[in-house]
Each structure stands twice: as C-alpha cells, then as structure tokens.
Amino acid sequence: QQQVKQSPQSLIVQKGGISIINCAYENTAFDYFPWYQQFPGKGPALLIAIRPDVSEKKEGRFTISFNKSAKQFSLHIMDSQPGDSATYFCAASSPGGGADGLTFGKGTHLIIQP
C-alpha cells in the first residue's frame, strides 16, 4: 500500500510558468513533509519542508501548501526554469524521536521547456 501518493507522474511546463506537484498521505501520524529534487545519478537534495502546524511555507521560488484535513500537500515552483528539470519526490515521516525513515512518493519527472 502506497502511503504517500504523488501526481502527476510527469509534467511539462513552459519556461516562466508555474509547476505544481501534488501529494496525498494516509498515515495521520506523519508530521514532517519534505520535498526533494533529484537529478539523474545524483542523491536527492532537500528543497523545502513543512510541518502540519502551518498551511504554507515559501522559500524563494518554492512554496509548499499543506491541507491537514484533506491530508494533502503540494509543491509550487514559480517562474520555472530549464535548470529545474529534474525528478521531484514528496516524502513524509512520523515523530519517533526524529530518526524515522522517510516514506517517499513515486516521483514526478518535471521538464521545463525553454
């Protein structure tokens, strides 16, 4: 059972546009929701993360929106650039003292067209 469902699987956005990736989770014990960016053959890089006590967090061109009641969260990339072309993963973890492993979504392959 996929505990974190991510959509879309792939996304093509024009340069300068807004890229939106969505995730939904089942486990109400999850309390930490990060987004990672991964280029081929490289390790996932932490982009931005949120906890359920806030509904939105913005860092530069990246914004997370969080809806606790719907158990959904999304990543918005404003002014998308060709260099943003990568695979994006949402993830979640539960408290457990802070050393719990992350549960990842299946990933979104994002292509920004020049």
Added chain:
Amino acid sequence: AAGVIQSPRHLIKEKRETATLKCYPIPRHDTVYWYQQGPGQDPQFLISFYEKMQSDKGSIPDRFSAQQFSDYHSELNMSSLELGDSALYFCASSLVRGNEQFFGPGTRLTVL
C-alpha cells in the same frame, strides 16, 4: 559546506558475493539512514541508527546488516548478493531532532 560522504561510489560484484558500503555523515550529525533506489523508483528506507543503536527499520532484507560506529560513520554489509540488489544506495544524515535528512551522492552497486 561539508556533505555526506559515501564510498565507494561504484561497485561491481558477482552473484553470491558480499559488499560493504560506507557512509560518513555531515559533521555533528549523529543519525544515519540507508536507502535503496532501483532504476526509475523512489528511494526505499532500509534502516537508521542513532548513537550506534538501531533506531528505525524499513524494508531491509535479512541478508543485509548495518552498524554505526563511535565516530558516527556507518557501514552497510550485504551478503549473498542477488541480481535484484543492483541499485543506487544512499546514505543520509541528520541531527536527531531536526528531521532534515541530507543525502549523500550514493553508491551504485551492480551485481552481475
């Protein structure tokens, strides 16, 4: 800024052989996590350690074992390798209460 160091970066083994992957966390980070990522797949959590003790366990096969040492580095030991073990293996580190996990560059394991 210093990042997570993994060695080796590439490893080729035959079926039924053993492999040892090493991970050196970011300085001052005391928690280490291991993940396995197959081609086109999302990373799958294997196991984590805090203060040399196993903290959380995911989908780690019984053929695999891991430990964390007093200097906080960790090693993932893989025995009786199978073709399906071919994957990227990532180590991540964090401060226990931070939750922010920072990933290393990975070790690409190929089993022939």
